[in-house]
Amino acid sequence: MTPAARISAAIEVLAEIETRRRPAADALKDWGMSHRFAGSGDRAAIAGLVYDALRRKASASWLMGSEGARAVVLGTLRLERGIAAAEIGRLFSGERFAPAPLSDEERGRLETGSLERAPPHVAGDFPEWLTSSLAAVFGEELASEMGALARRAPLDLRVNTLKGSRELVGAELAHLSPVPTPHSPLGLRIAHGPGERAPSIQSDPVFLKGQVEIQDEGSQLAALLAAPRPRDQVVDLCAGGGGKTLALAAAMDNHGQIYATDADQRRLAPIHARLERAGVRNVQVRTPRGKADAVQDLAGRADLVLVDAPCTGTGTWRRNPDSKWRVRPGSLEVRLKEQAAVLDRAAALVRPGGRIVYVTCSVLPEENDGAVAGLLERRPGLAAISAAETLTAAGFGQMADALRFTRYGLQMSPLRTGTDGFYVAVIQRTA
Ligand SMILES: C[S@@+](CC[C@H](N)C(=O)[O-])C[C@H]1O[C@@H](n2cnc3c(N)ncnc32)[C@H](O)[C@@H]1O
Structure with missing residues (x-):
């Protein structure tokens, strides 16, 4: 043509x-x-x-x-x-x-x-009704942040350290000229120009052998900031297809135990093949059956509960540009209710002294700090850990300048961190 x-x-x-x-x-x-x-x-x-x-x-x-x-x-x-x-x-x-x-x-x-x-929503290519929410988080940088969120995203890979190092895998993928991601020590980035097809990684031997996963650097960082320890009992409450589960398992070097579940059986189904391919052995998949709670037996026992929450996905507009014109106030309301429900579930699972790590791929304060504020109000005995402390504890202190600190957590963005717009907050059970 x-x-x-x-x-x-x-x-x-x-x-x-x-x-x-x-x-x-x-x-x-x-x-x-x-x-x-x-x-x-x-x-x-x-x-x-x-x-x-x-x-x-x-x-x-x-x-x-x-x-x-x-x-x-x-x-x-x-x-x-x-x-x-x-x-x-x-x-x-x-x-x-x-x-x-x-x-x-x-x-x-x-x-x-x-x-x-x-007007800002036109120059920045976003739905007008979100102007005040976006301005609340980005302030003076609204225009440049939204400009960055309206650009094309690179292809990011996470190297599966259960099966190789970034250097080794990078060398195997030399034909695609990958470069190390700036913040995640596990990431490889492959740029592709306008109109160029992203390389079909899924058919590359490196992918087929389970040495890499397709995962935005922001998502990799969210899993690393959760900082699971090798002996931890971890619940991945919104595991979906298992993107973060796999990252947690590699961070734990296949030790300890991860229980992966999701409210939606169909979303969870692909996890089995992915665990197999990645050589993961410390994950128990808890598929929900009927109305029974698949992780009820773990109440009050988890060292770490990861809540990779259902959200509007506003932070992924670079990758899903048609979704940005479909977000409606009604769909945000639905997500807010789901987030409250899943955070309450997490609060019931975490042990005293244990942590809930709340993650979204959204830049809307309502479903980020707003959801955390709601949880803290509903559940005494929980406290948010400062973002600075989270970064230092996970060995990412040097990222502080790039990130935007919010009241309860931290916000990544295409402009500041070159990632999708991920939000991470860590909440500890104090009593
Ligand atoms: C952002 S996706 C998870 C993506 C996945 N963690 C990954 O990294 O590939 C959010 C998931 O939350 C699930 N979900 C929604 N409400 C839930 C609830 N109350 N309890 C558990 N999971 C829920 C959805 O089915 C969806 O799979």
Whole structure:
């Protein structure tokens, strides 16, 4: 396909996502199925442009004065890809498979339009109703933080230390030019350009042998900050597919015991194969059955309870740009209720002196400090440990300058730490 034909395809897919409210991945997959002539390079380029357009939807629409898919793609080519108006005009030639030629208005906007007078939610590409929450956490840095959260994310891998060192695995992946992540001692980062396909790590021998997991550096750090000790009894209460469970198991060098559970049996199911592949031997999976609590027998006994809470995922907008336009006040309310429920469960499991580590991949204060404040209010006998102490105890004191300290925890962000927007708070049972 020509570059112009790929742009036409991206406009078509984006229109499908917008008009039929379809998840981007599904719309792209369907497009690929019904256009079998498109090669993998074409599909990657189309997907890259669709995701960039979703990341820059508000600012691109503002630039072009229209919310239509064609306008959003045009604005994205100008703002995100930095392509000059004349070059865009050549791509929009109206020839076979190319998009229709630019109108005078489109050409004018591409040539002289700017975001100078755009309101913060437009310039920063986020839903307007979240402005006050985001401003509360980012303050003066709101614009630059949101700009960073609207960029493409690199591919991060966590080296599984049960099966090799970062140096060894990095050398095996030399063909992908990985670089060490700046903060996590276990991370390897692989950058890929606009329209380039992320390398298919899942079919690489290094992945198949369980030497690496795909995991954002922020998620790796959250597990490391939980700082499990080798003899600990750990409950991973929201284990899902096991991303953090695997990281905890490696940090404990396969010693002690981790009980991994989740309210949703289906989300937990993939964990078995992943544990096997990673060579993890200290995890007991507790699959919930009916209404019975799968970890009730551990009440008051856990040294560490990890709550990797269900959340809006606002910190992962770089990777899931269509999700940012779907967050609604109602869905935040639902998440807040789930967070309170799961934190109460954690409080019942932790032993006196033990710790609850509360993690979200969100940057919204309501579901971060707000959820911790609610727990502390409901449950006397718990106290938040300062973020500075958490960092020092886990050996990450040098990260203090990069992080944003909140009332009860710490906030990572693409701008400050080059990670997804993870939040971590540590709460100790004092009585
Ligand atoms: C952020 S995801 C977990 C991701 C996982 N820890 C990982 O690293 O791959 C949150 C999980 O919390 C689970 N969940 C929601 N409410 C819960 C509850 N009350 N108790 C336990 N798990 C719950 C969801 O089913 C979901 O799998």
